[in-house]
Amino acid sequence: MADALEQLKERLTETQDLGKIARLLSWDQQVMMPRAGGQHRAEQFGALVKVAFDKFTDPAIGKLLDELQPLEESLDPDSDDAALIRLTRRDYEKAVKVPSSLRAEMARASSEATPVWVKARAENDFASFLPVLQRNVELKLQYVDLVADGADERYDVLLDDYEPQAKTAEVRAVFAELKPPLVGLIAELRDREVDDSFLHQNFSEEGQRVLGHEVVDLFGHRPDSWRIDPTEHPFASGQGRNDVRITTHYHADNLHSLFSTMHEYGHGLYSHQQPEHLERLPTGGPCSLGIHESQSRLWENLVGRSLPFWQFFYPRLQETFPEQFGDVPLDAFLPAINRSKPGLIRIDADEVTYGMHVMLRFEIEQDIVEGRIELKDLPQIWNQKMWDYLGVEVPDDTHGVLQDVHWSGGMIGYFSTYLLGTVMSVQIWQAVQRDVPDLEEQVGRGEFAALREWLGSHIHELGRKYTPQQVLERATGSTLQAQPYLDYLRLKYADA
């Protein structure tokens, strides 16, 4: 039995290592690869993903899992080995339900759709995107048909790909609780005058670069294990605890890069503090996209848009950009970086309005999966919801239904994790505050070790041993709750 476990671990180690290589290929493609190398990269990626998938769905793994069932039942369910067998069984059973022909077709449809989407978005031409969207959705529904057996509802299958074992009904319930107060708060804040004109000036790339690196140094990392590079669309990539790569995009006329660097730092720290003894096993990876996002949002918003942080760091910003901020007092700067104003674009949205952008997509995705709407009607549905939730008129599809890459890549079920993470980030922050009573004072002194360590021991080091729901409950003592997030926003925007 121990031998079967060793064999399983050896096989999984191999597929995990191949998965890390896939992440490196993707990082390289977005950060380093010469532009013309795309075709080569697609081929390399295809070969690697196929090999890794074939290795993971090898019937030998199923056989080992069967052999290991008695062992699993005899072990403490919280033990590393029980968690590994449990998690692998779950992943394996889901993976083998989908023939590799369908996987290949999904991959092809997605890679064919993306350039079509790029063009359609640039040209505000939803009609040209519709056929490839239809194809992606069609394949996704075939996928759901194959996997849905036993699920409470069909959308659960898709949600589970990003937020394992989350139930659509539960997410819906939390979002339903958020929606009326958020819509109310948005309406209330929309006419509040906040001057943020000084955030829209010219900022040298070098100044932004220095500040971004300084923030990451301050939050804390091991320089021999991290790198920060410019790219088009920022993201974080982890090839292992000691190889963490975050990216940013320097805009000439705003400071988005600074906040997005804090965001990616949160993702990076999660990778950096994964459990060392599970490093090469599936249980050693991150738990879910929602938990991942809770980490990035915590550093970006709970730390990075807070008074204590800027009491410490604002002088550095002023020093770096004296012309822009020399005459701006902190009590003008802070409301400006927290200004809430409904807008068209999700990724530019503030903390208050962001949730409605996500909910709109979550609702539409469920309607698609349940066949309640036709894809050709998406622009109209989108625009109506933007008006209802945010009071915003959508001028064209480029700034509406065509704005995100996800659907062109077949990523249906992904969006809600952004809001789940945001909601969780506040619950987690409050839990840290309970254990580290002077947390805000520490932040005000530029000290982050206790925060990093708390996140490490309560969240990061759990790896993927538990479900996201279990991780949240272990870390905070509570299930997913809308109220803390609403209270946080109320308090923050009462002050403003």
Place this chain on the structure above:
Amino acid sequence: MADALEQLKERLTETQDLGKIARLLSWDQQVMMPRAGGQHRAEQFGALVKVAFDKFTDPAIGKLLDELQPLEESLDPDSDDAALIRLTRRDYEKAVKVPSSLRAEMARASSEATPVWVKARAENDFASFLPVLQRNVELKLQYVDLVADGADERYDVLLDDYEPQAKTAEVRAVFAELKPPLVGLIAELRDREVDDSFLHQNFSEEGQRVLGHEVVDLFGHRPDSWRIDPTEHPFASGQGRNDVRITTHYHADNLHSLFSTMHEYGHGLYSHQQPEHLERLPTGGPCSLGIHESQSRLWENLVGRSLPFWQFFYPRLQETFPEQFGDVPLDAFLPAINRSKPGLIRIDADEVTYGMHVMLRFEIEQDIVEGRIELKDLPQIWNQKMWDYLGVEVPDDTHGVLQDVHWSGGMIGYFSTYLLGTVMSVQIWQAVQRDVPDLEEQVGRGEFAALREWLGSHIHELGRKYTPQQVLERATGSTLQAQPYLDYLRLKYADA
């Protein structure tokens, strides 16, 4: 039969793609990876190489090759398909002779030896390196035992790993022809006074960077397909025709980087001009290390140290470094960059002395493989040969037998390809001159299109369809010859 061929191609495409990924991992490790990521990278590399090797040695490939024998015999031997079957059979038969346990042990021994070598070199401590060298050699000899069947001599097996189908006896014969005239020329030149003091000044990294990029632009490349990055030990890496990455190292006190960039450009151009229709097949790759080196040496030496090139480019160098070269006339600069002086270190050697550094290693390697010398005596043997061939006294092993990484990495059989490439580069240059009579005038005008195209159609586009010997003969009309290289040196150093 056509079906078997398609199946073979599909399998080979996959292993080729995985091979390109391995090259990317290696590039990333040397250029981008955070320092602490080494352990992760070794694991990822191990997983990838194992998968690729298992795929290539799958008995199904042997079976397909058997099935394809009649087809191969019926095809024109110069056809792409015949070449593919022939080449794959050769690679396959060699690969399956070596059990994966021995491969794994060799990989482990090599990765364990490298840090020991680094330390031993730094501390001038050959004794501490000896045990790991012994282990590497031992395993290499086991490898030779397994593969040698049918070889004329045991060293052929090792040479063949780098220079397919080259025979040790032939290389020995050419080197024997080179040796006395080279030793003579070295002695003759050693006391010739050439002032190169102006090459040993301070050169800004930015100036070097600009010039290096300018040279590569001038030689010709597609900017969307190439990148140039700084690294510790320069190399070139190709992940495909449209993803070519060369590297360089900027020294503060000399211009080595400029010449090494020309060298790596030659390697890069070879990758860039590989045959497109064979891109993802083994026949589409580079032919051998010797042929590869002929390309780099041609651009570095035949172009990059020539009068016509510097007639064109010297004003740019003077503009970039006016303090260093403003008062130095071209007819002082040119002898300085071609100065011949025996030295201790192979990679710093000039065109005249370089060959003896290689021959010394080639002789020692054969003696090791034939058991004619004991490893513990290497320092003494090394120092004696340095004295005999170059008239140089070796002060310590750091600057002697410990200087190169190759043996610690188990790379025995590699060195001679450096000199083979150098010798071939002159034969190739003369062949281009026959077909492009105004070649030197073109170089003097900074025009390189005809040269690039000649190299493309006569060498690069042959890929790996032919042996290096065949490629040389097709390109130049001649087998490997020592005389052109000797004549070239005689002429060049008569002028100096």
